[in-house]
Amino acid sequence: MAHTKLYIPGPIEVSAKTFAAMTHPMIGHRSKDFQALYGRIMPMLQSIFGTTQPVFMSTSSAWGVMEGCVRNLVAKKVLNCCCGAFSDKWYDVSLACGKQAEALKVEWGQPITAKAVDAALSKGGFDAVTLAHSETSTGVLNPLKEIAAVVKKYPDVLLITDTVSSFSTVPIPFDELNLDVMLLGTQKALALPPGMALFAASNRAFERAATIKDRGYYFDFIEFRKNAENHMTPSTPVIPLIYALESKLNEIFAEGLEARFARHARLNGMVHAWVHKRGFDFLPPEGYRSKGLTCVKNNRGIDVAAMVSLLKKDHSIAIDGGYGKLKGQTFRISNMGDETEASMQVVIDALDDVAEKMGF
Ligand SMILES: *Cc1c(COP(=O)(O)O)cnc(C)c1O
Secondary structure (H helix, E strand, C coil): CCCCEECCCCCCCCCHHHHHHCCCCCCCCCCHHHHHHHHHHHHHHHHHHCCCCCEEEECCCHHHHHHHHHHHHCCCEEEEEECCHHHHHHHHHHHHCCCEEEEEECCCCCCCCHHHHHHHHCCCCCCEEEEECEECCCCEECCHHHHHHHHCCCCCCEEEEECCCCECCECCCHHHHCCCEEEEECCCCCCCCCCCEEEEECHHHHHHHHCCCCCCCCCCHHHHHHHHCCCCCCCCCCHHHHHHHHHHHHHHHHHCHHHHHHHHHHHHHHHHHHHHHCCCEECCCCCCECCCEEEEECCCCCCHHHHHHHHHHHHCEECECCCHHHECCEEEEECCCCCCHHHHHHHHHHHHHHHHHHCC
16 A cells, blocks of 8 residues: 555554454454464564563553553662653653652763663662663663673662663573563564563562552553463453564564574664765764664754655655654664665665755
8 A cells, every 4th residue: 555654763664464464353362262372472472582481462552561660660769761752751650650760861862871870779779770772762772781780780679671672673682681571562673563562571570579569450460470371461452463463473583583683783784874975973872873773863954854754755755853852953764673675775765865855
């Protein structure tokens, strides 16, 4: 169907094959068919998560589980690592859940460093940290391995990691990194429609949750674990999306995980080459750039809004003109999901065409 193709960093383009998978006849969520479906999906998810823990499917966007993490796991005080729109909001959500919270703030575009996390935690009193691995609003990829190693020095502190725009673009081995929660929404790196979040939690996280009285119901981690033992979900899940997830996971394993990571690196490199060629810079410093999207700094002072609308008008392509306070100062291009060399060349050619038309 003719439409504007999405190269915004989420929701991203969804394939006809994925949509077709969603039209599977409906099944009951307490049926053997559903248990079999979850049973086929679970090992594939565990393999990408790098975990032996169950992986849960939550019928919500990522924020549902992000709020759930705060409600299930914070008894004393949470350190919210704030480096952009999504990670900043986690601090507000923590306060909105009635929790003690402290924001570890860096300027938008800068990464969170392990040293800063260590310095904050060394003051004591914390029992959880929230971190956006890939901060989608700024294109920053935070040094998760280093941060996880530092958090491990504090036995009472759980590390809650948002991998919404990094999942399956780079390896994130949950067990090996000693993460306590890893979560994502379906509409970004997995190229599924919005409406579902996936997450895994550590034994330490479940032990903590069991001590917390007011976990609520819909995002109660203990309920998720109890139900997952029978390959079920606590409440009626978004079954069409689960069929789409199965289809996507089959594609991912047909391609191979390593090949998928390599493809994302190559496609991201194509966008980076265009950025260099046109004399632009990146918002994040070198070594801290997401592999699934690129956040370009508008150091040339072009009219970003005009560029975005020309791309839509002349090429039926959508890129993002900067998130929140970065509007006009940055623009973002996604290479997540199903993109290929050919499909990224389409957006690069379109960007070149618009650059010629606008004279930059
Ligand atoms: C998109 C995004 C979210 C929020 O996802 P919703 O699906 O809107 O709940 C959270 N964190 C990051 C890093 C994101 O990119």
